[in-house]
Amino acid sequence: MAGVRLVATDLDGTLVHSDGSVTPRTRAALVAAEEAGLEVVFVTGRPLRWAEEVFEHVGGHGLAIVSNGALVWDVAGARVHLIRPIDPATGIEVARRIRAAVPDSHFAVETLEGIALEPGFLERHPVPDGAVRGPIEQIFARPAVKLLARHETLGWEEFWAAADEAVDGLVEITWSSATSLLEMSAAGVTKASTLALLCEERGISADQVLTLGDMPNDIPMLTWAGTSYAMANAHPTVRAAAQHLAPANDEDGVAQVIESLLDSRAAPWQD
Template identity: 50%
Template sequence: MTVTTIRLVATDLDGTLVRSDGTVSPRTVTVLRRVVDAGAVVVLVSGRPPRWMKPVIAATGIDSPAICANGAIIYDPRADRVVEEFLLAPVDVARIVAVLAAAAPDVRFAVETGADTYAVDGYRGGWHQDGGVRPCSLRELAGLAAAKLLVYHPRLSADELLEFVRPRVDAIAEVTHSNGRNLVEISAKGVSKASTVALLAARMGISAAEVVAFGDMPNDIGLLRWAGCGYAMANAHPVVRAAADALAPSNDADGVARVLEDFLGSHKYMPEPERASCEGC
């Protein structure tokens, strides 16, 4: 562990901060508020689009800029608006769709724009929990700029699909997954949770050594490796546990809260009263 003073806590939501029943426990809410009161910044970092962040923001009261769609979007909860985007360009969406459709005719695609999900017929990836998926043709989909291009296969697991997709598109995009479904998520080259947390931290004058991060799935690996200390949850994917500096208890055991309680109890890790500021991030 190379963390010095904790000035920023970056935490994934599903499978990490959020329990399996979709709730955030009172214990976790209390601890997050204590961290903020101690002068640190808490950044919610998720594969979710902004519209799915709102229940967790409301439950926790954390209103600093949130990182959505695996780093593709910075969302300001206070203003309820997207302030910055790092999108996969339509030309790259079209190239990837063409390559993967030729290599595996059974794949189906969807695009998350940040505001909506557009999906071709046969897509069953489940990344439209709000029922707001908009049907579209493959030609229409290939003309969209994507926060995430979602690739579904009816038989391959997420791990198997990741191994199939990554070498075919790695030169022009980032590929990961965050679920147990038959789905992978593709972002613009160089865009990840880690890259966007690093950007926000730099704007606040915070170094990686002053960041503690939490996650559970492959889309969290880069963030856990970048942070001064990266915690994988006890329920995390095996590759995430292997990549982390340390293990936290599971999401259903309030693992994030329990680790942060230990840091709060050891005052040498908490910032001085002067707060890190995320104004203008």
């Protein structure tokens, strides 16, 4: 791990505890990594409005990859660094295909301005005041960073398989929820592809990147990076994809990995 220059970590189920907190130990590890010259990038499926809750833990600066790679946000400048959206025509066609293949599917759209939902989309989190509800043709009126599909009776694997076949590559479909909620990004947009673009800007190669994650939407970046960790609480497919196993998120697993990384970098200089 001595050649690592950048640590890319997922948030929920990975860096963040199950109660939504970021512990002092984790904050200290992130600060220590930065002081040692490592870049730390948050790479999350969260929309911007949720990701902002943890930006203080990157010191109020740096970049964060949100919405599964659709948006890179300049934390200090509070502005877009890179956006890779789904265009409305494609999104509406994707929704049409999924609904035809899986009746009773309902959709929501995430943009920089927030979330808009179909009437039948039952959100599990508080819906912001002023959020628009309407048919997909109405709510998908501008480019979006994420298209969401929810089904209330099918299991996520069955829903994912049917939707993926119907969509046939028009968008990227992934999953990171405990319910049957599919998350869709523009074709070719994943956590990995956007992280690769960010690293290319910095002259950092894949073998100089360490990644940590816990859910299927993390698999592309785990298999892309030179060093990868699945959390002990990770989905089985994620544990199978990663090179190493980290302690669970509720055991400050990210902090423990960073501490080991910093120890390994210091070791050659110690007596």
